[in-house]
Amino acid sequence: MKRRTLIKGIATGLSSLYLSDLYAHSLLASQPIPRMAPGPFLPTWDSLRQYQVPDWFRDAKFGIWAHWGPQCQPERGDWYARGMYQEGSDQYKYHLEKYGHPSKFGFKDVINEWKAENWNPEELVTLYKKAGAKYFMAMANHHDNFDLFPSKYHNWNSTKLGPKKDIIGGWAKAAKEQDLPFGVTVHASHAWTWYEVAQRSDKSGPYAGVPYDGKLTKADGSNKWWNGYDPQQLYAQNHALSKDSLNDGSMGGYWDWGNGASIPDKAYCDSFLNRTIELINKYGPELVYFDDNVLPLLQVSDAGLKIAAHFYNTSVKKHGKLQAALFGKMLNEQQRKCMIWDIERGQSNQIEPLPWQTDTCIGGWHYDRRLFDNKGYKSAKTVVHTLADVVSKNGNLLLNVPVRGDGSIDSEERAVVEQVADWMKINSEAIYSTRPWKTFGEGPAIQSVVALSAQGFNEGKGKPFEAGDIRFTTKGKTLYAIVLGWPSDKVTLIKSLAPDNQAGNVSHVSMLGNDRLNFEQTSEGLKVQLPDQPPRKEAFVLKIEGAIV
Missing domain, CATH: 2.60.40.1180 (Golgi alpha-mannosidase II)
Known part of the structure; x- marks a missing residue:
């Protein structure tokens, strides 16, 4: 399939009615397509340049993040839903021992195991506010393509499967009770290529040549726990592999849909668009983070530009002025005027002219029990040093505290958070509402x-x-x-x-x-x-x- 040309602009003066009618397709045709909010922002870079970072975000400086979903259930670290399909990897070996072969027990089955039985969002968000967080963010989906809210456009979500709970709804309620701005992080645009490992089979051993479960269809679910659900809506693997897909290290090259990446079809892009607009409409977040180079699907679809304009316009309608914070990675100088530059696990080496954010973690992104067992978390001292360094350069720090599969955090993590709280209790005057000096x-x-x-x-x-x-x-x-x-x-x-x-x-x-x-x-x-x-x-x-x- 040839790469589609990105829509680069929409004429000034395009009516809001026409903007609403731009959505021409829905993966679930029976569901109404969400409408784009009218307002001063259009889905073009020229229009998004009106953006100004809100003062509340510049003053906040410190947020805490729950990067939590079904990949935390095995408690074996980040990108489990990919690693479990990579023959010979640590997570593959762990999966064989704990669950069985991925031809018989795939990631869809890990989702079924996840119950979040000890999740208490009110207690955790209260703790995070005590630690000095001035905003709280929660993951709405990851590259595993599982929505943590009741999506009308995606049956593979946490209210129907797994814990059968509205995870985002629970976090949002807890943040509101603590009077913290609430944000969501969206990662699901990459599932198309990220899950390609699920199309593989073992090269050796007793299951050599037996396909993993990545190509299963709805018809294969007869008499299974997932009867009536289509695994392809989750895995999105009804397509040819990307060039060099069998190389485990190739995924990074596909992040911006280059280097021979298989290009997603319209139904996939529309599903992502509809789900994300629905997420914004349902929970009214003040912050949205995309785990994408610039905006999701930017090189193959205008979905990301539409979402950005919709998010900004809903904020203007809600507050009477723009109060939204939208994040993207690897932004050029012009794009940094349209949204907030986010740096993953790193810091700028200078005072940046525009506000920015570091996102990092005291451990792995998804919970890894070994870090608890081996006392491998960042110390409170490291967190404080990172915060001071980032704030001195006109940035904010978003810190992930990994959540266990059951919804709790462990004692070592809690100790780090409480020590940060003790430091902030004395020293937050030098953090909140500050600005850089002449030198950082x-x-x-x-x-x-x-x-x-x-x-x-x-x-x-x-x-x-x-x-x-x-x-x-x-x-x-x-x-x-x-x-x-x-x-x-x-x-x-x-x-x-x-x-x-x-x-x-x-x-x-x-x-x-x-x-x-x-x-x-x-x-x-x-x-x-x-x-x-x-x-x-x-x-x-x-x-x-x-x-x-």
Whole structure:
């Protein structure tokens, strides 16, 4: 099938009625097609350039994310629904032992095992607000193509199968009770190529040549638990494989539908469009994150542009002004004016002119029991250091706390969250509603920064932070210096506040959570005498008055 040309524009002045009629197809023909919200935004890049990042998001700085779905049920790490079909992989071997061969027990059957029996969204979101989160986001679907809300356009969803619960509805209610802006993350545009591994069969062993379950059809469900459900609506594998599909590492090359990727048909694109519009209409999220290069299906469909315009217009209608935050990866300079640039597991190395976001995790994206067993989570210290670094560069941090298959978080994760809460209780003044200073920071770690790669992924690759590493934020005429380690001689030197740096005359220095401190402004910088112990071990904050901000 030839690649379709992306619709690049719609004439200015196109009526909202015509915009509503652009949807010409529905996967489930019996269901009404959701209408696109009229408003100032059209599904074109020129129109989306009207976007301005809302102040509430710029002030929030810190959000927590539940990247949770049926792939957490095996508790064996990220991308389980793909790895279980890759012969010889860790997840394949684990699947054989726990569930059986993927020709007999596929991912559809893992979904059936997932019950979320201990899920308490109210308790978790309350904990996350205590930790300092100013917004909360929940995964609405992953590359596994399973919707976590009652979609009229997709029978494979969590209200009909698996836990038989409205997961997004539960998270949304809990966020509203805590007065937190609520967001959803949408990943399902990639299922077409991501699930191609389910078309395979073993190359050796007793099941050699026996196909996995990726090509099953509705007719194969007779006398099965999934009778009446079409596995192809989940797997979307009624198509030829992408070029080089048998190479397990090829998926990254297909992310923007290049390098010989099989191109999805209209029904697939329309289904994704309808489901996402329905999700926005049903829950009214303030934030939407796409796990896509720029926008979903951008190179083969205008679905992503339509969703962006609809999301913005619904926000304008709801609030009287645009309050929406929409995220995409690998944005060029023009696209960053239309939405918010998201960096996965990494940070910018400079103060960005426009607000941006890092998304990262204290463990794997999907729950992995081995990280609990081996105490492999990020520490609260690492989380705090990441937050300080990101905020100093005009960014926000979205932190995933992996949720177990049963809907709970483990004791090690809870300890990290509670330690972050304790730090924020003392030091959040230097985080919320702040803006960057003239420089984001100083210290030895700056000399070993690692450039961003693809979507990000430079996290933890530079030199670890130490007592000489400082990150700056400002609020009004106050400068905050977030010091990322405790000096052995109890003296902090801030070189950026030397008089020859035109820093002004410092008049007052105190430590958040402590008293006023003695200081001296010398040609070397601002020397601050510290107390015997810091308020918290992760980092401490100096509040400085009189410096030029």
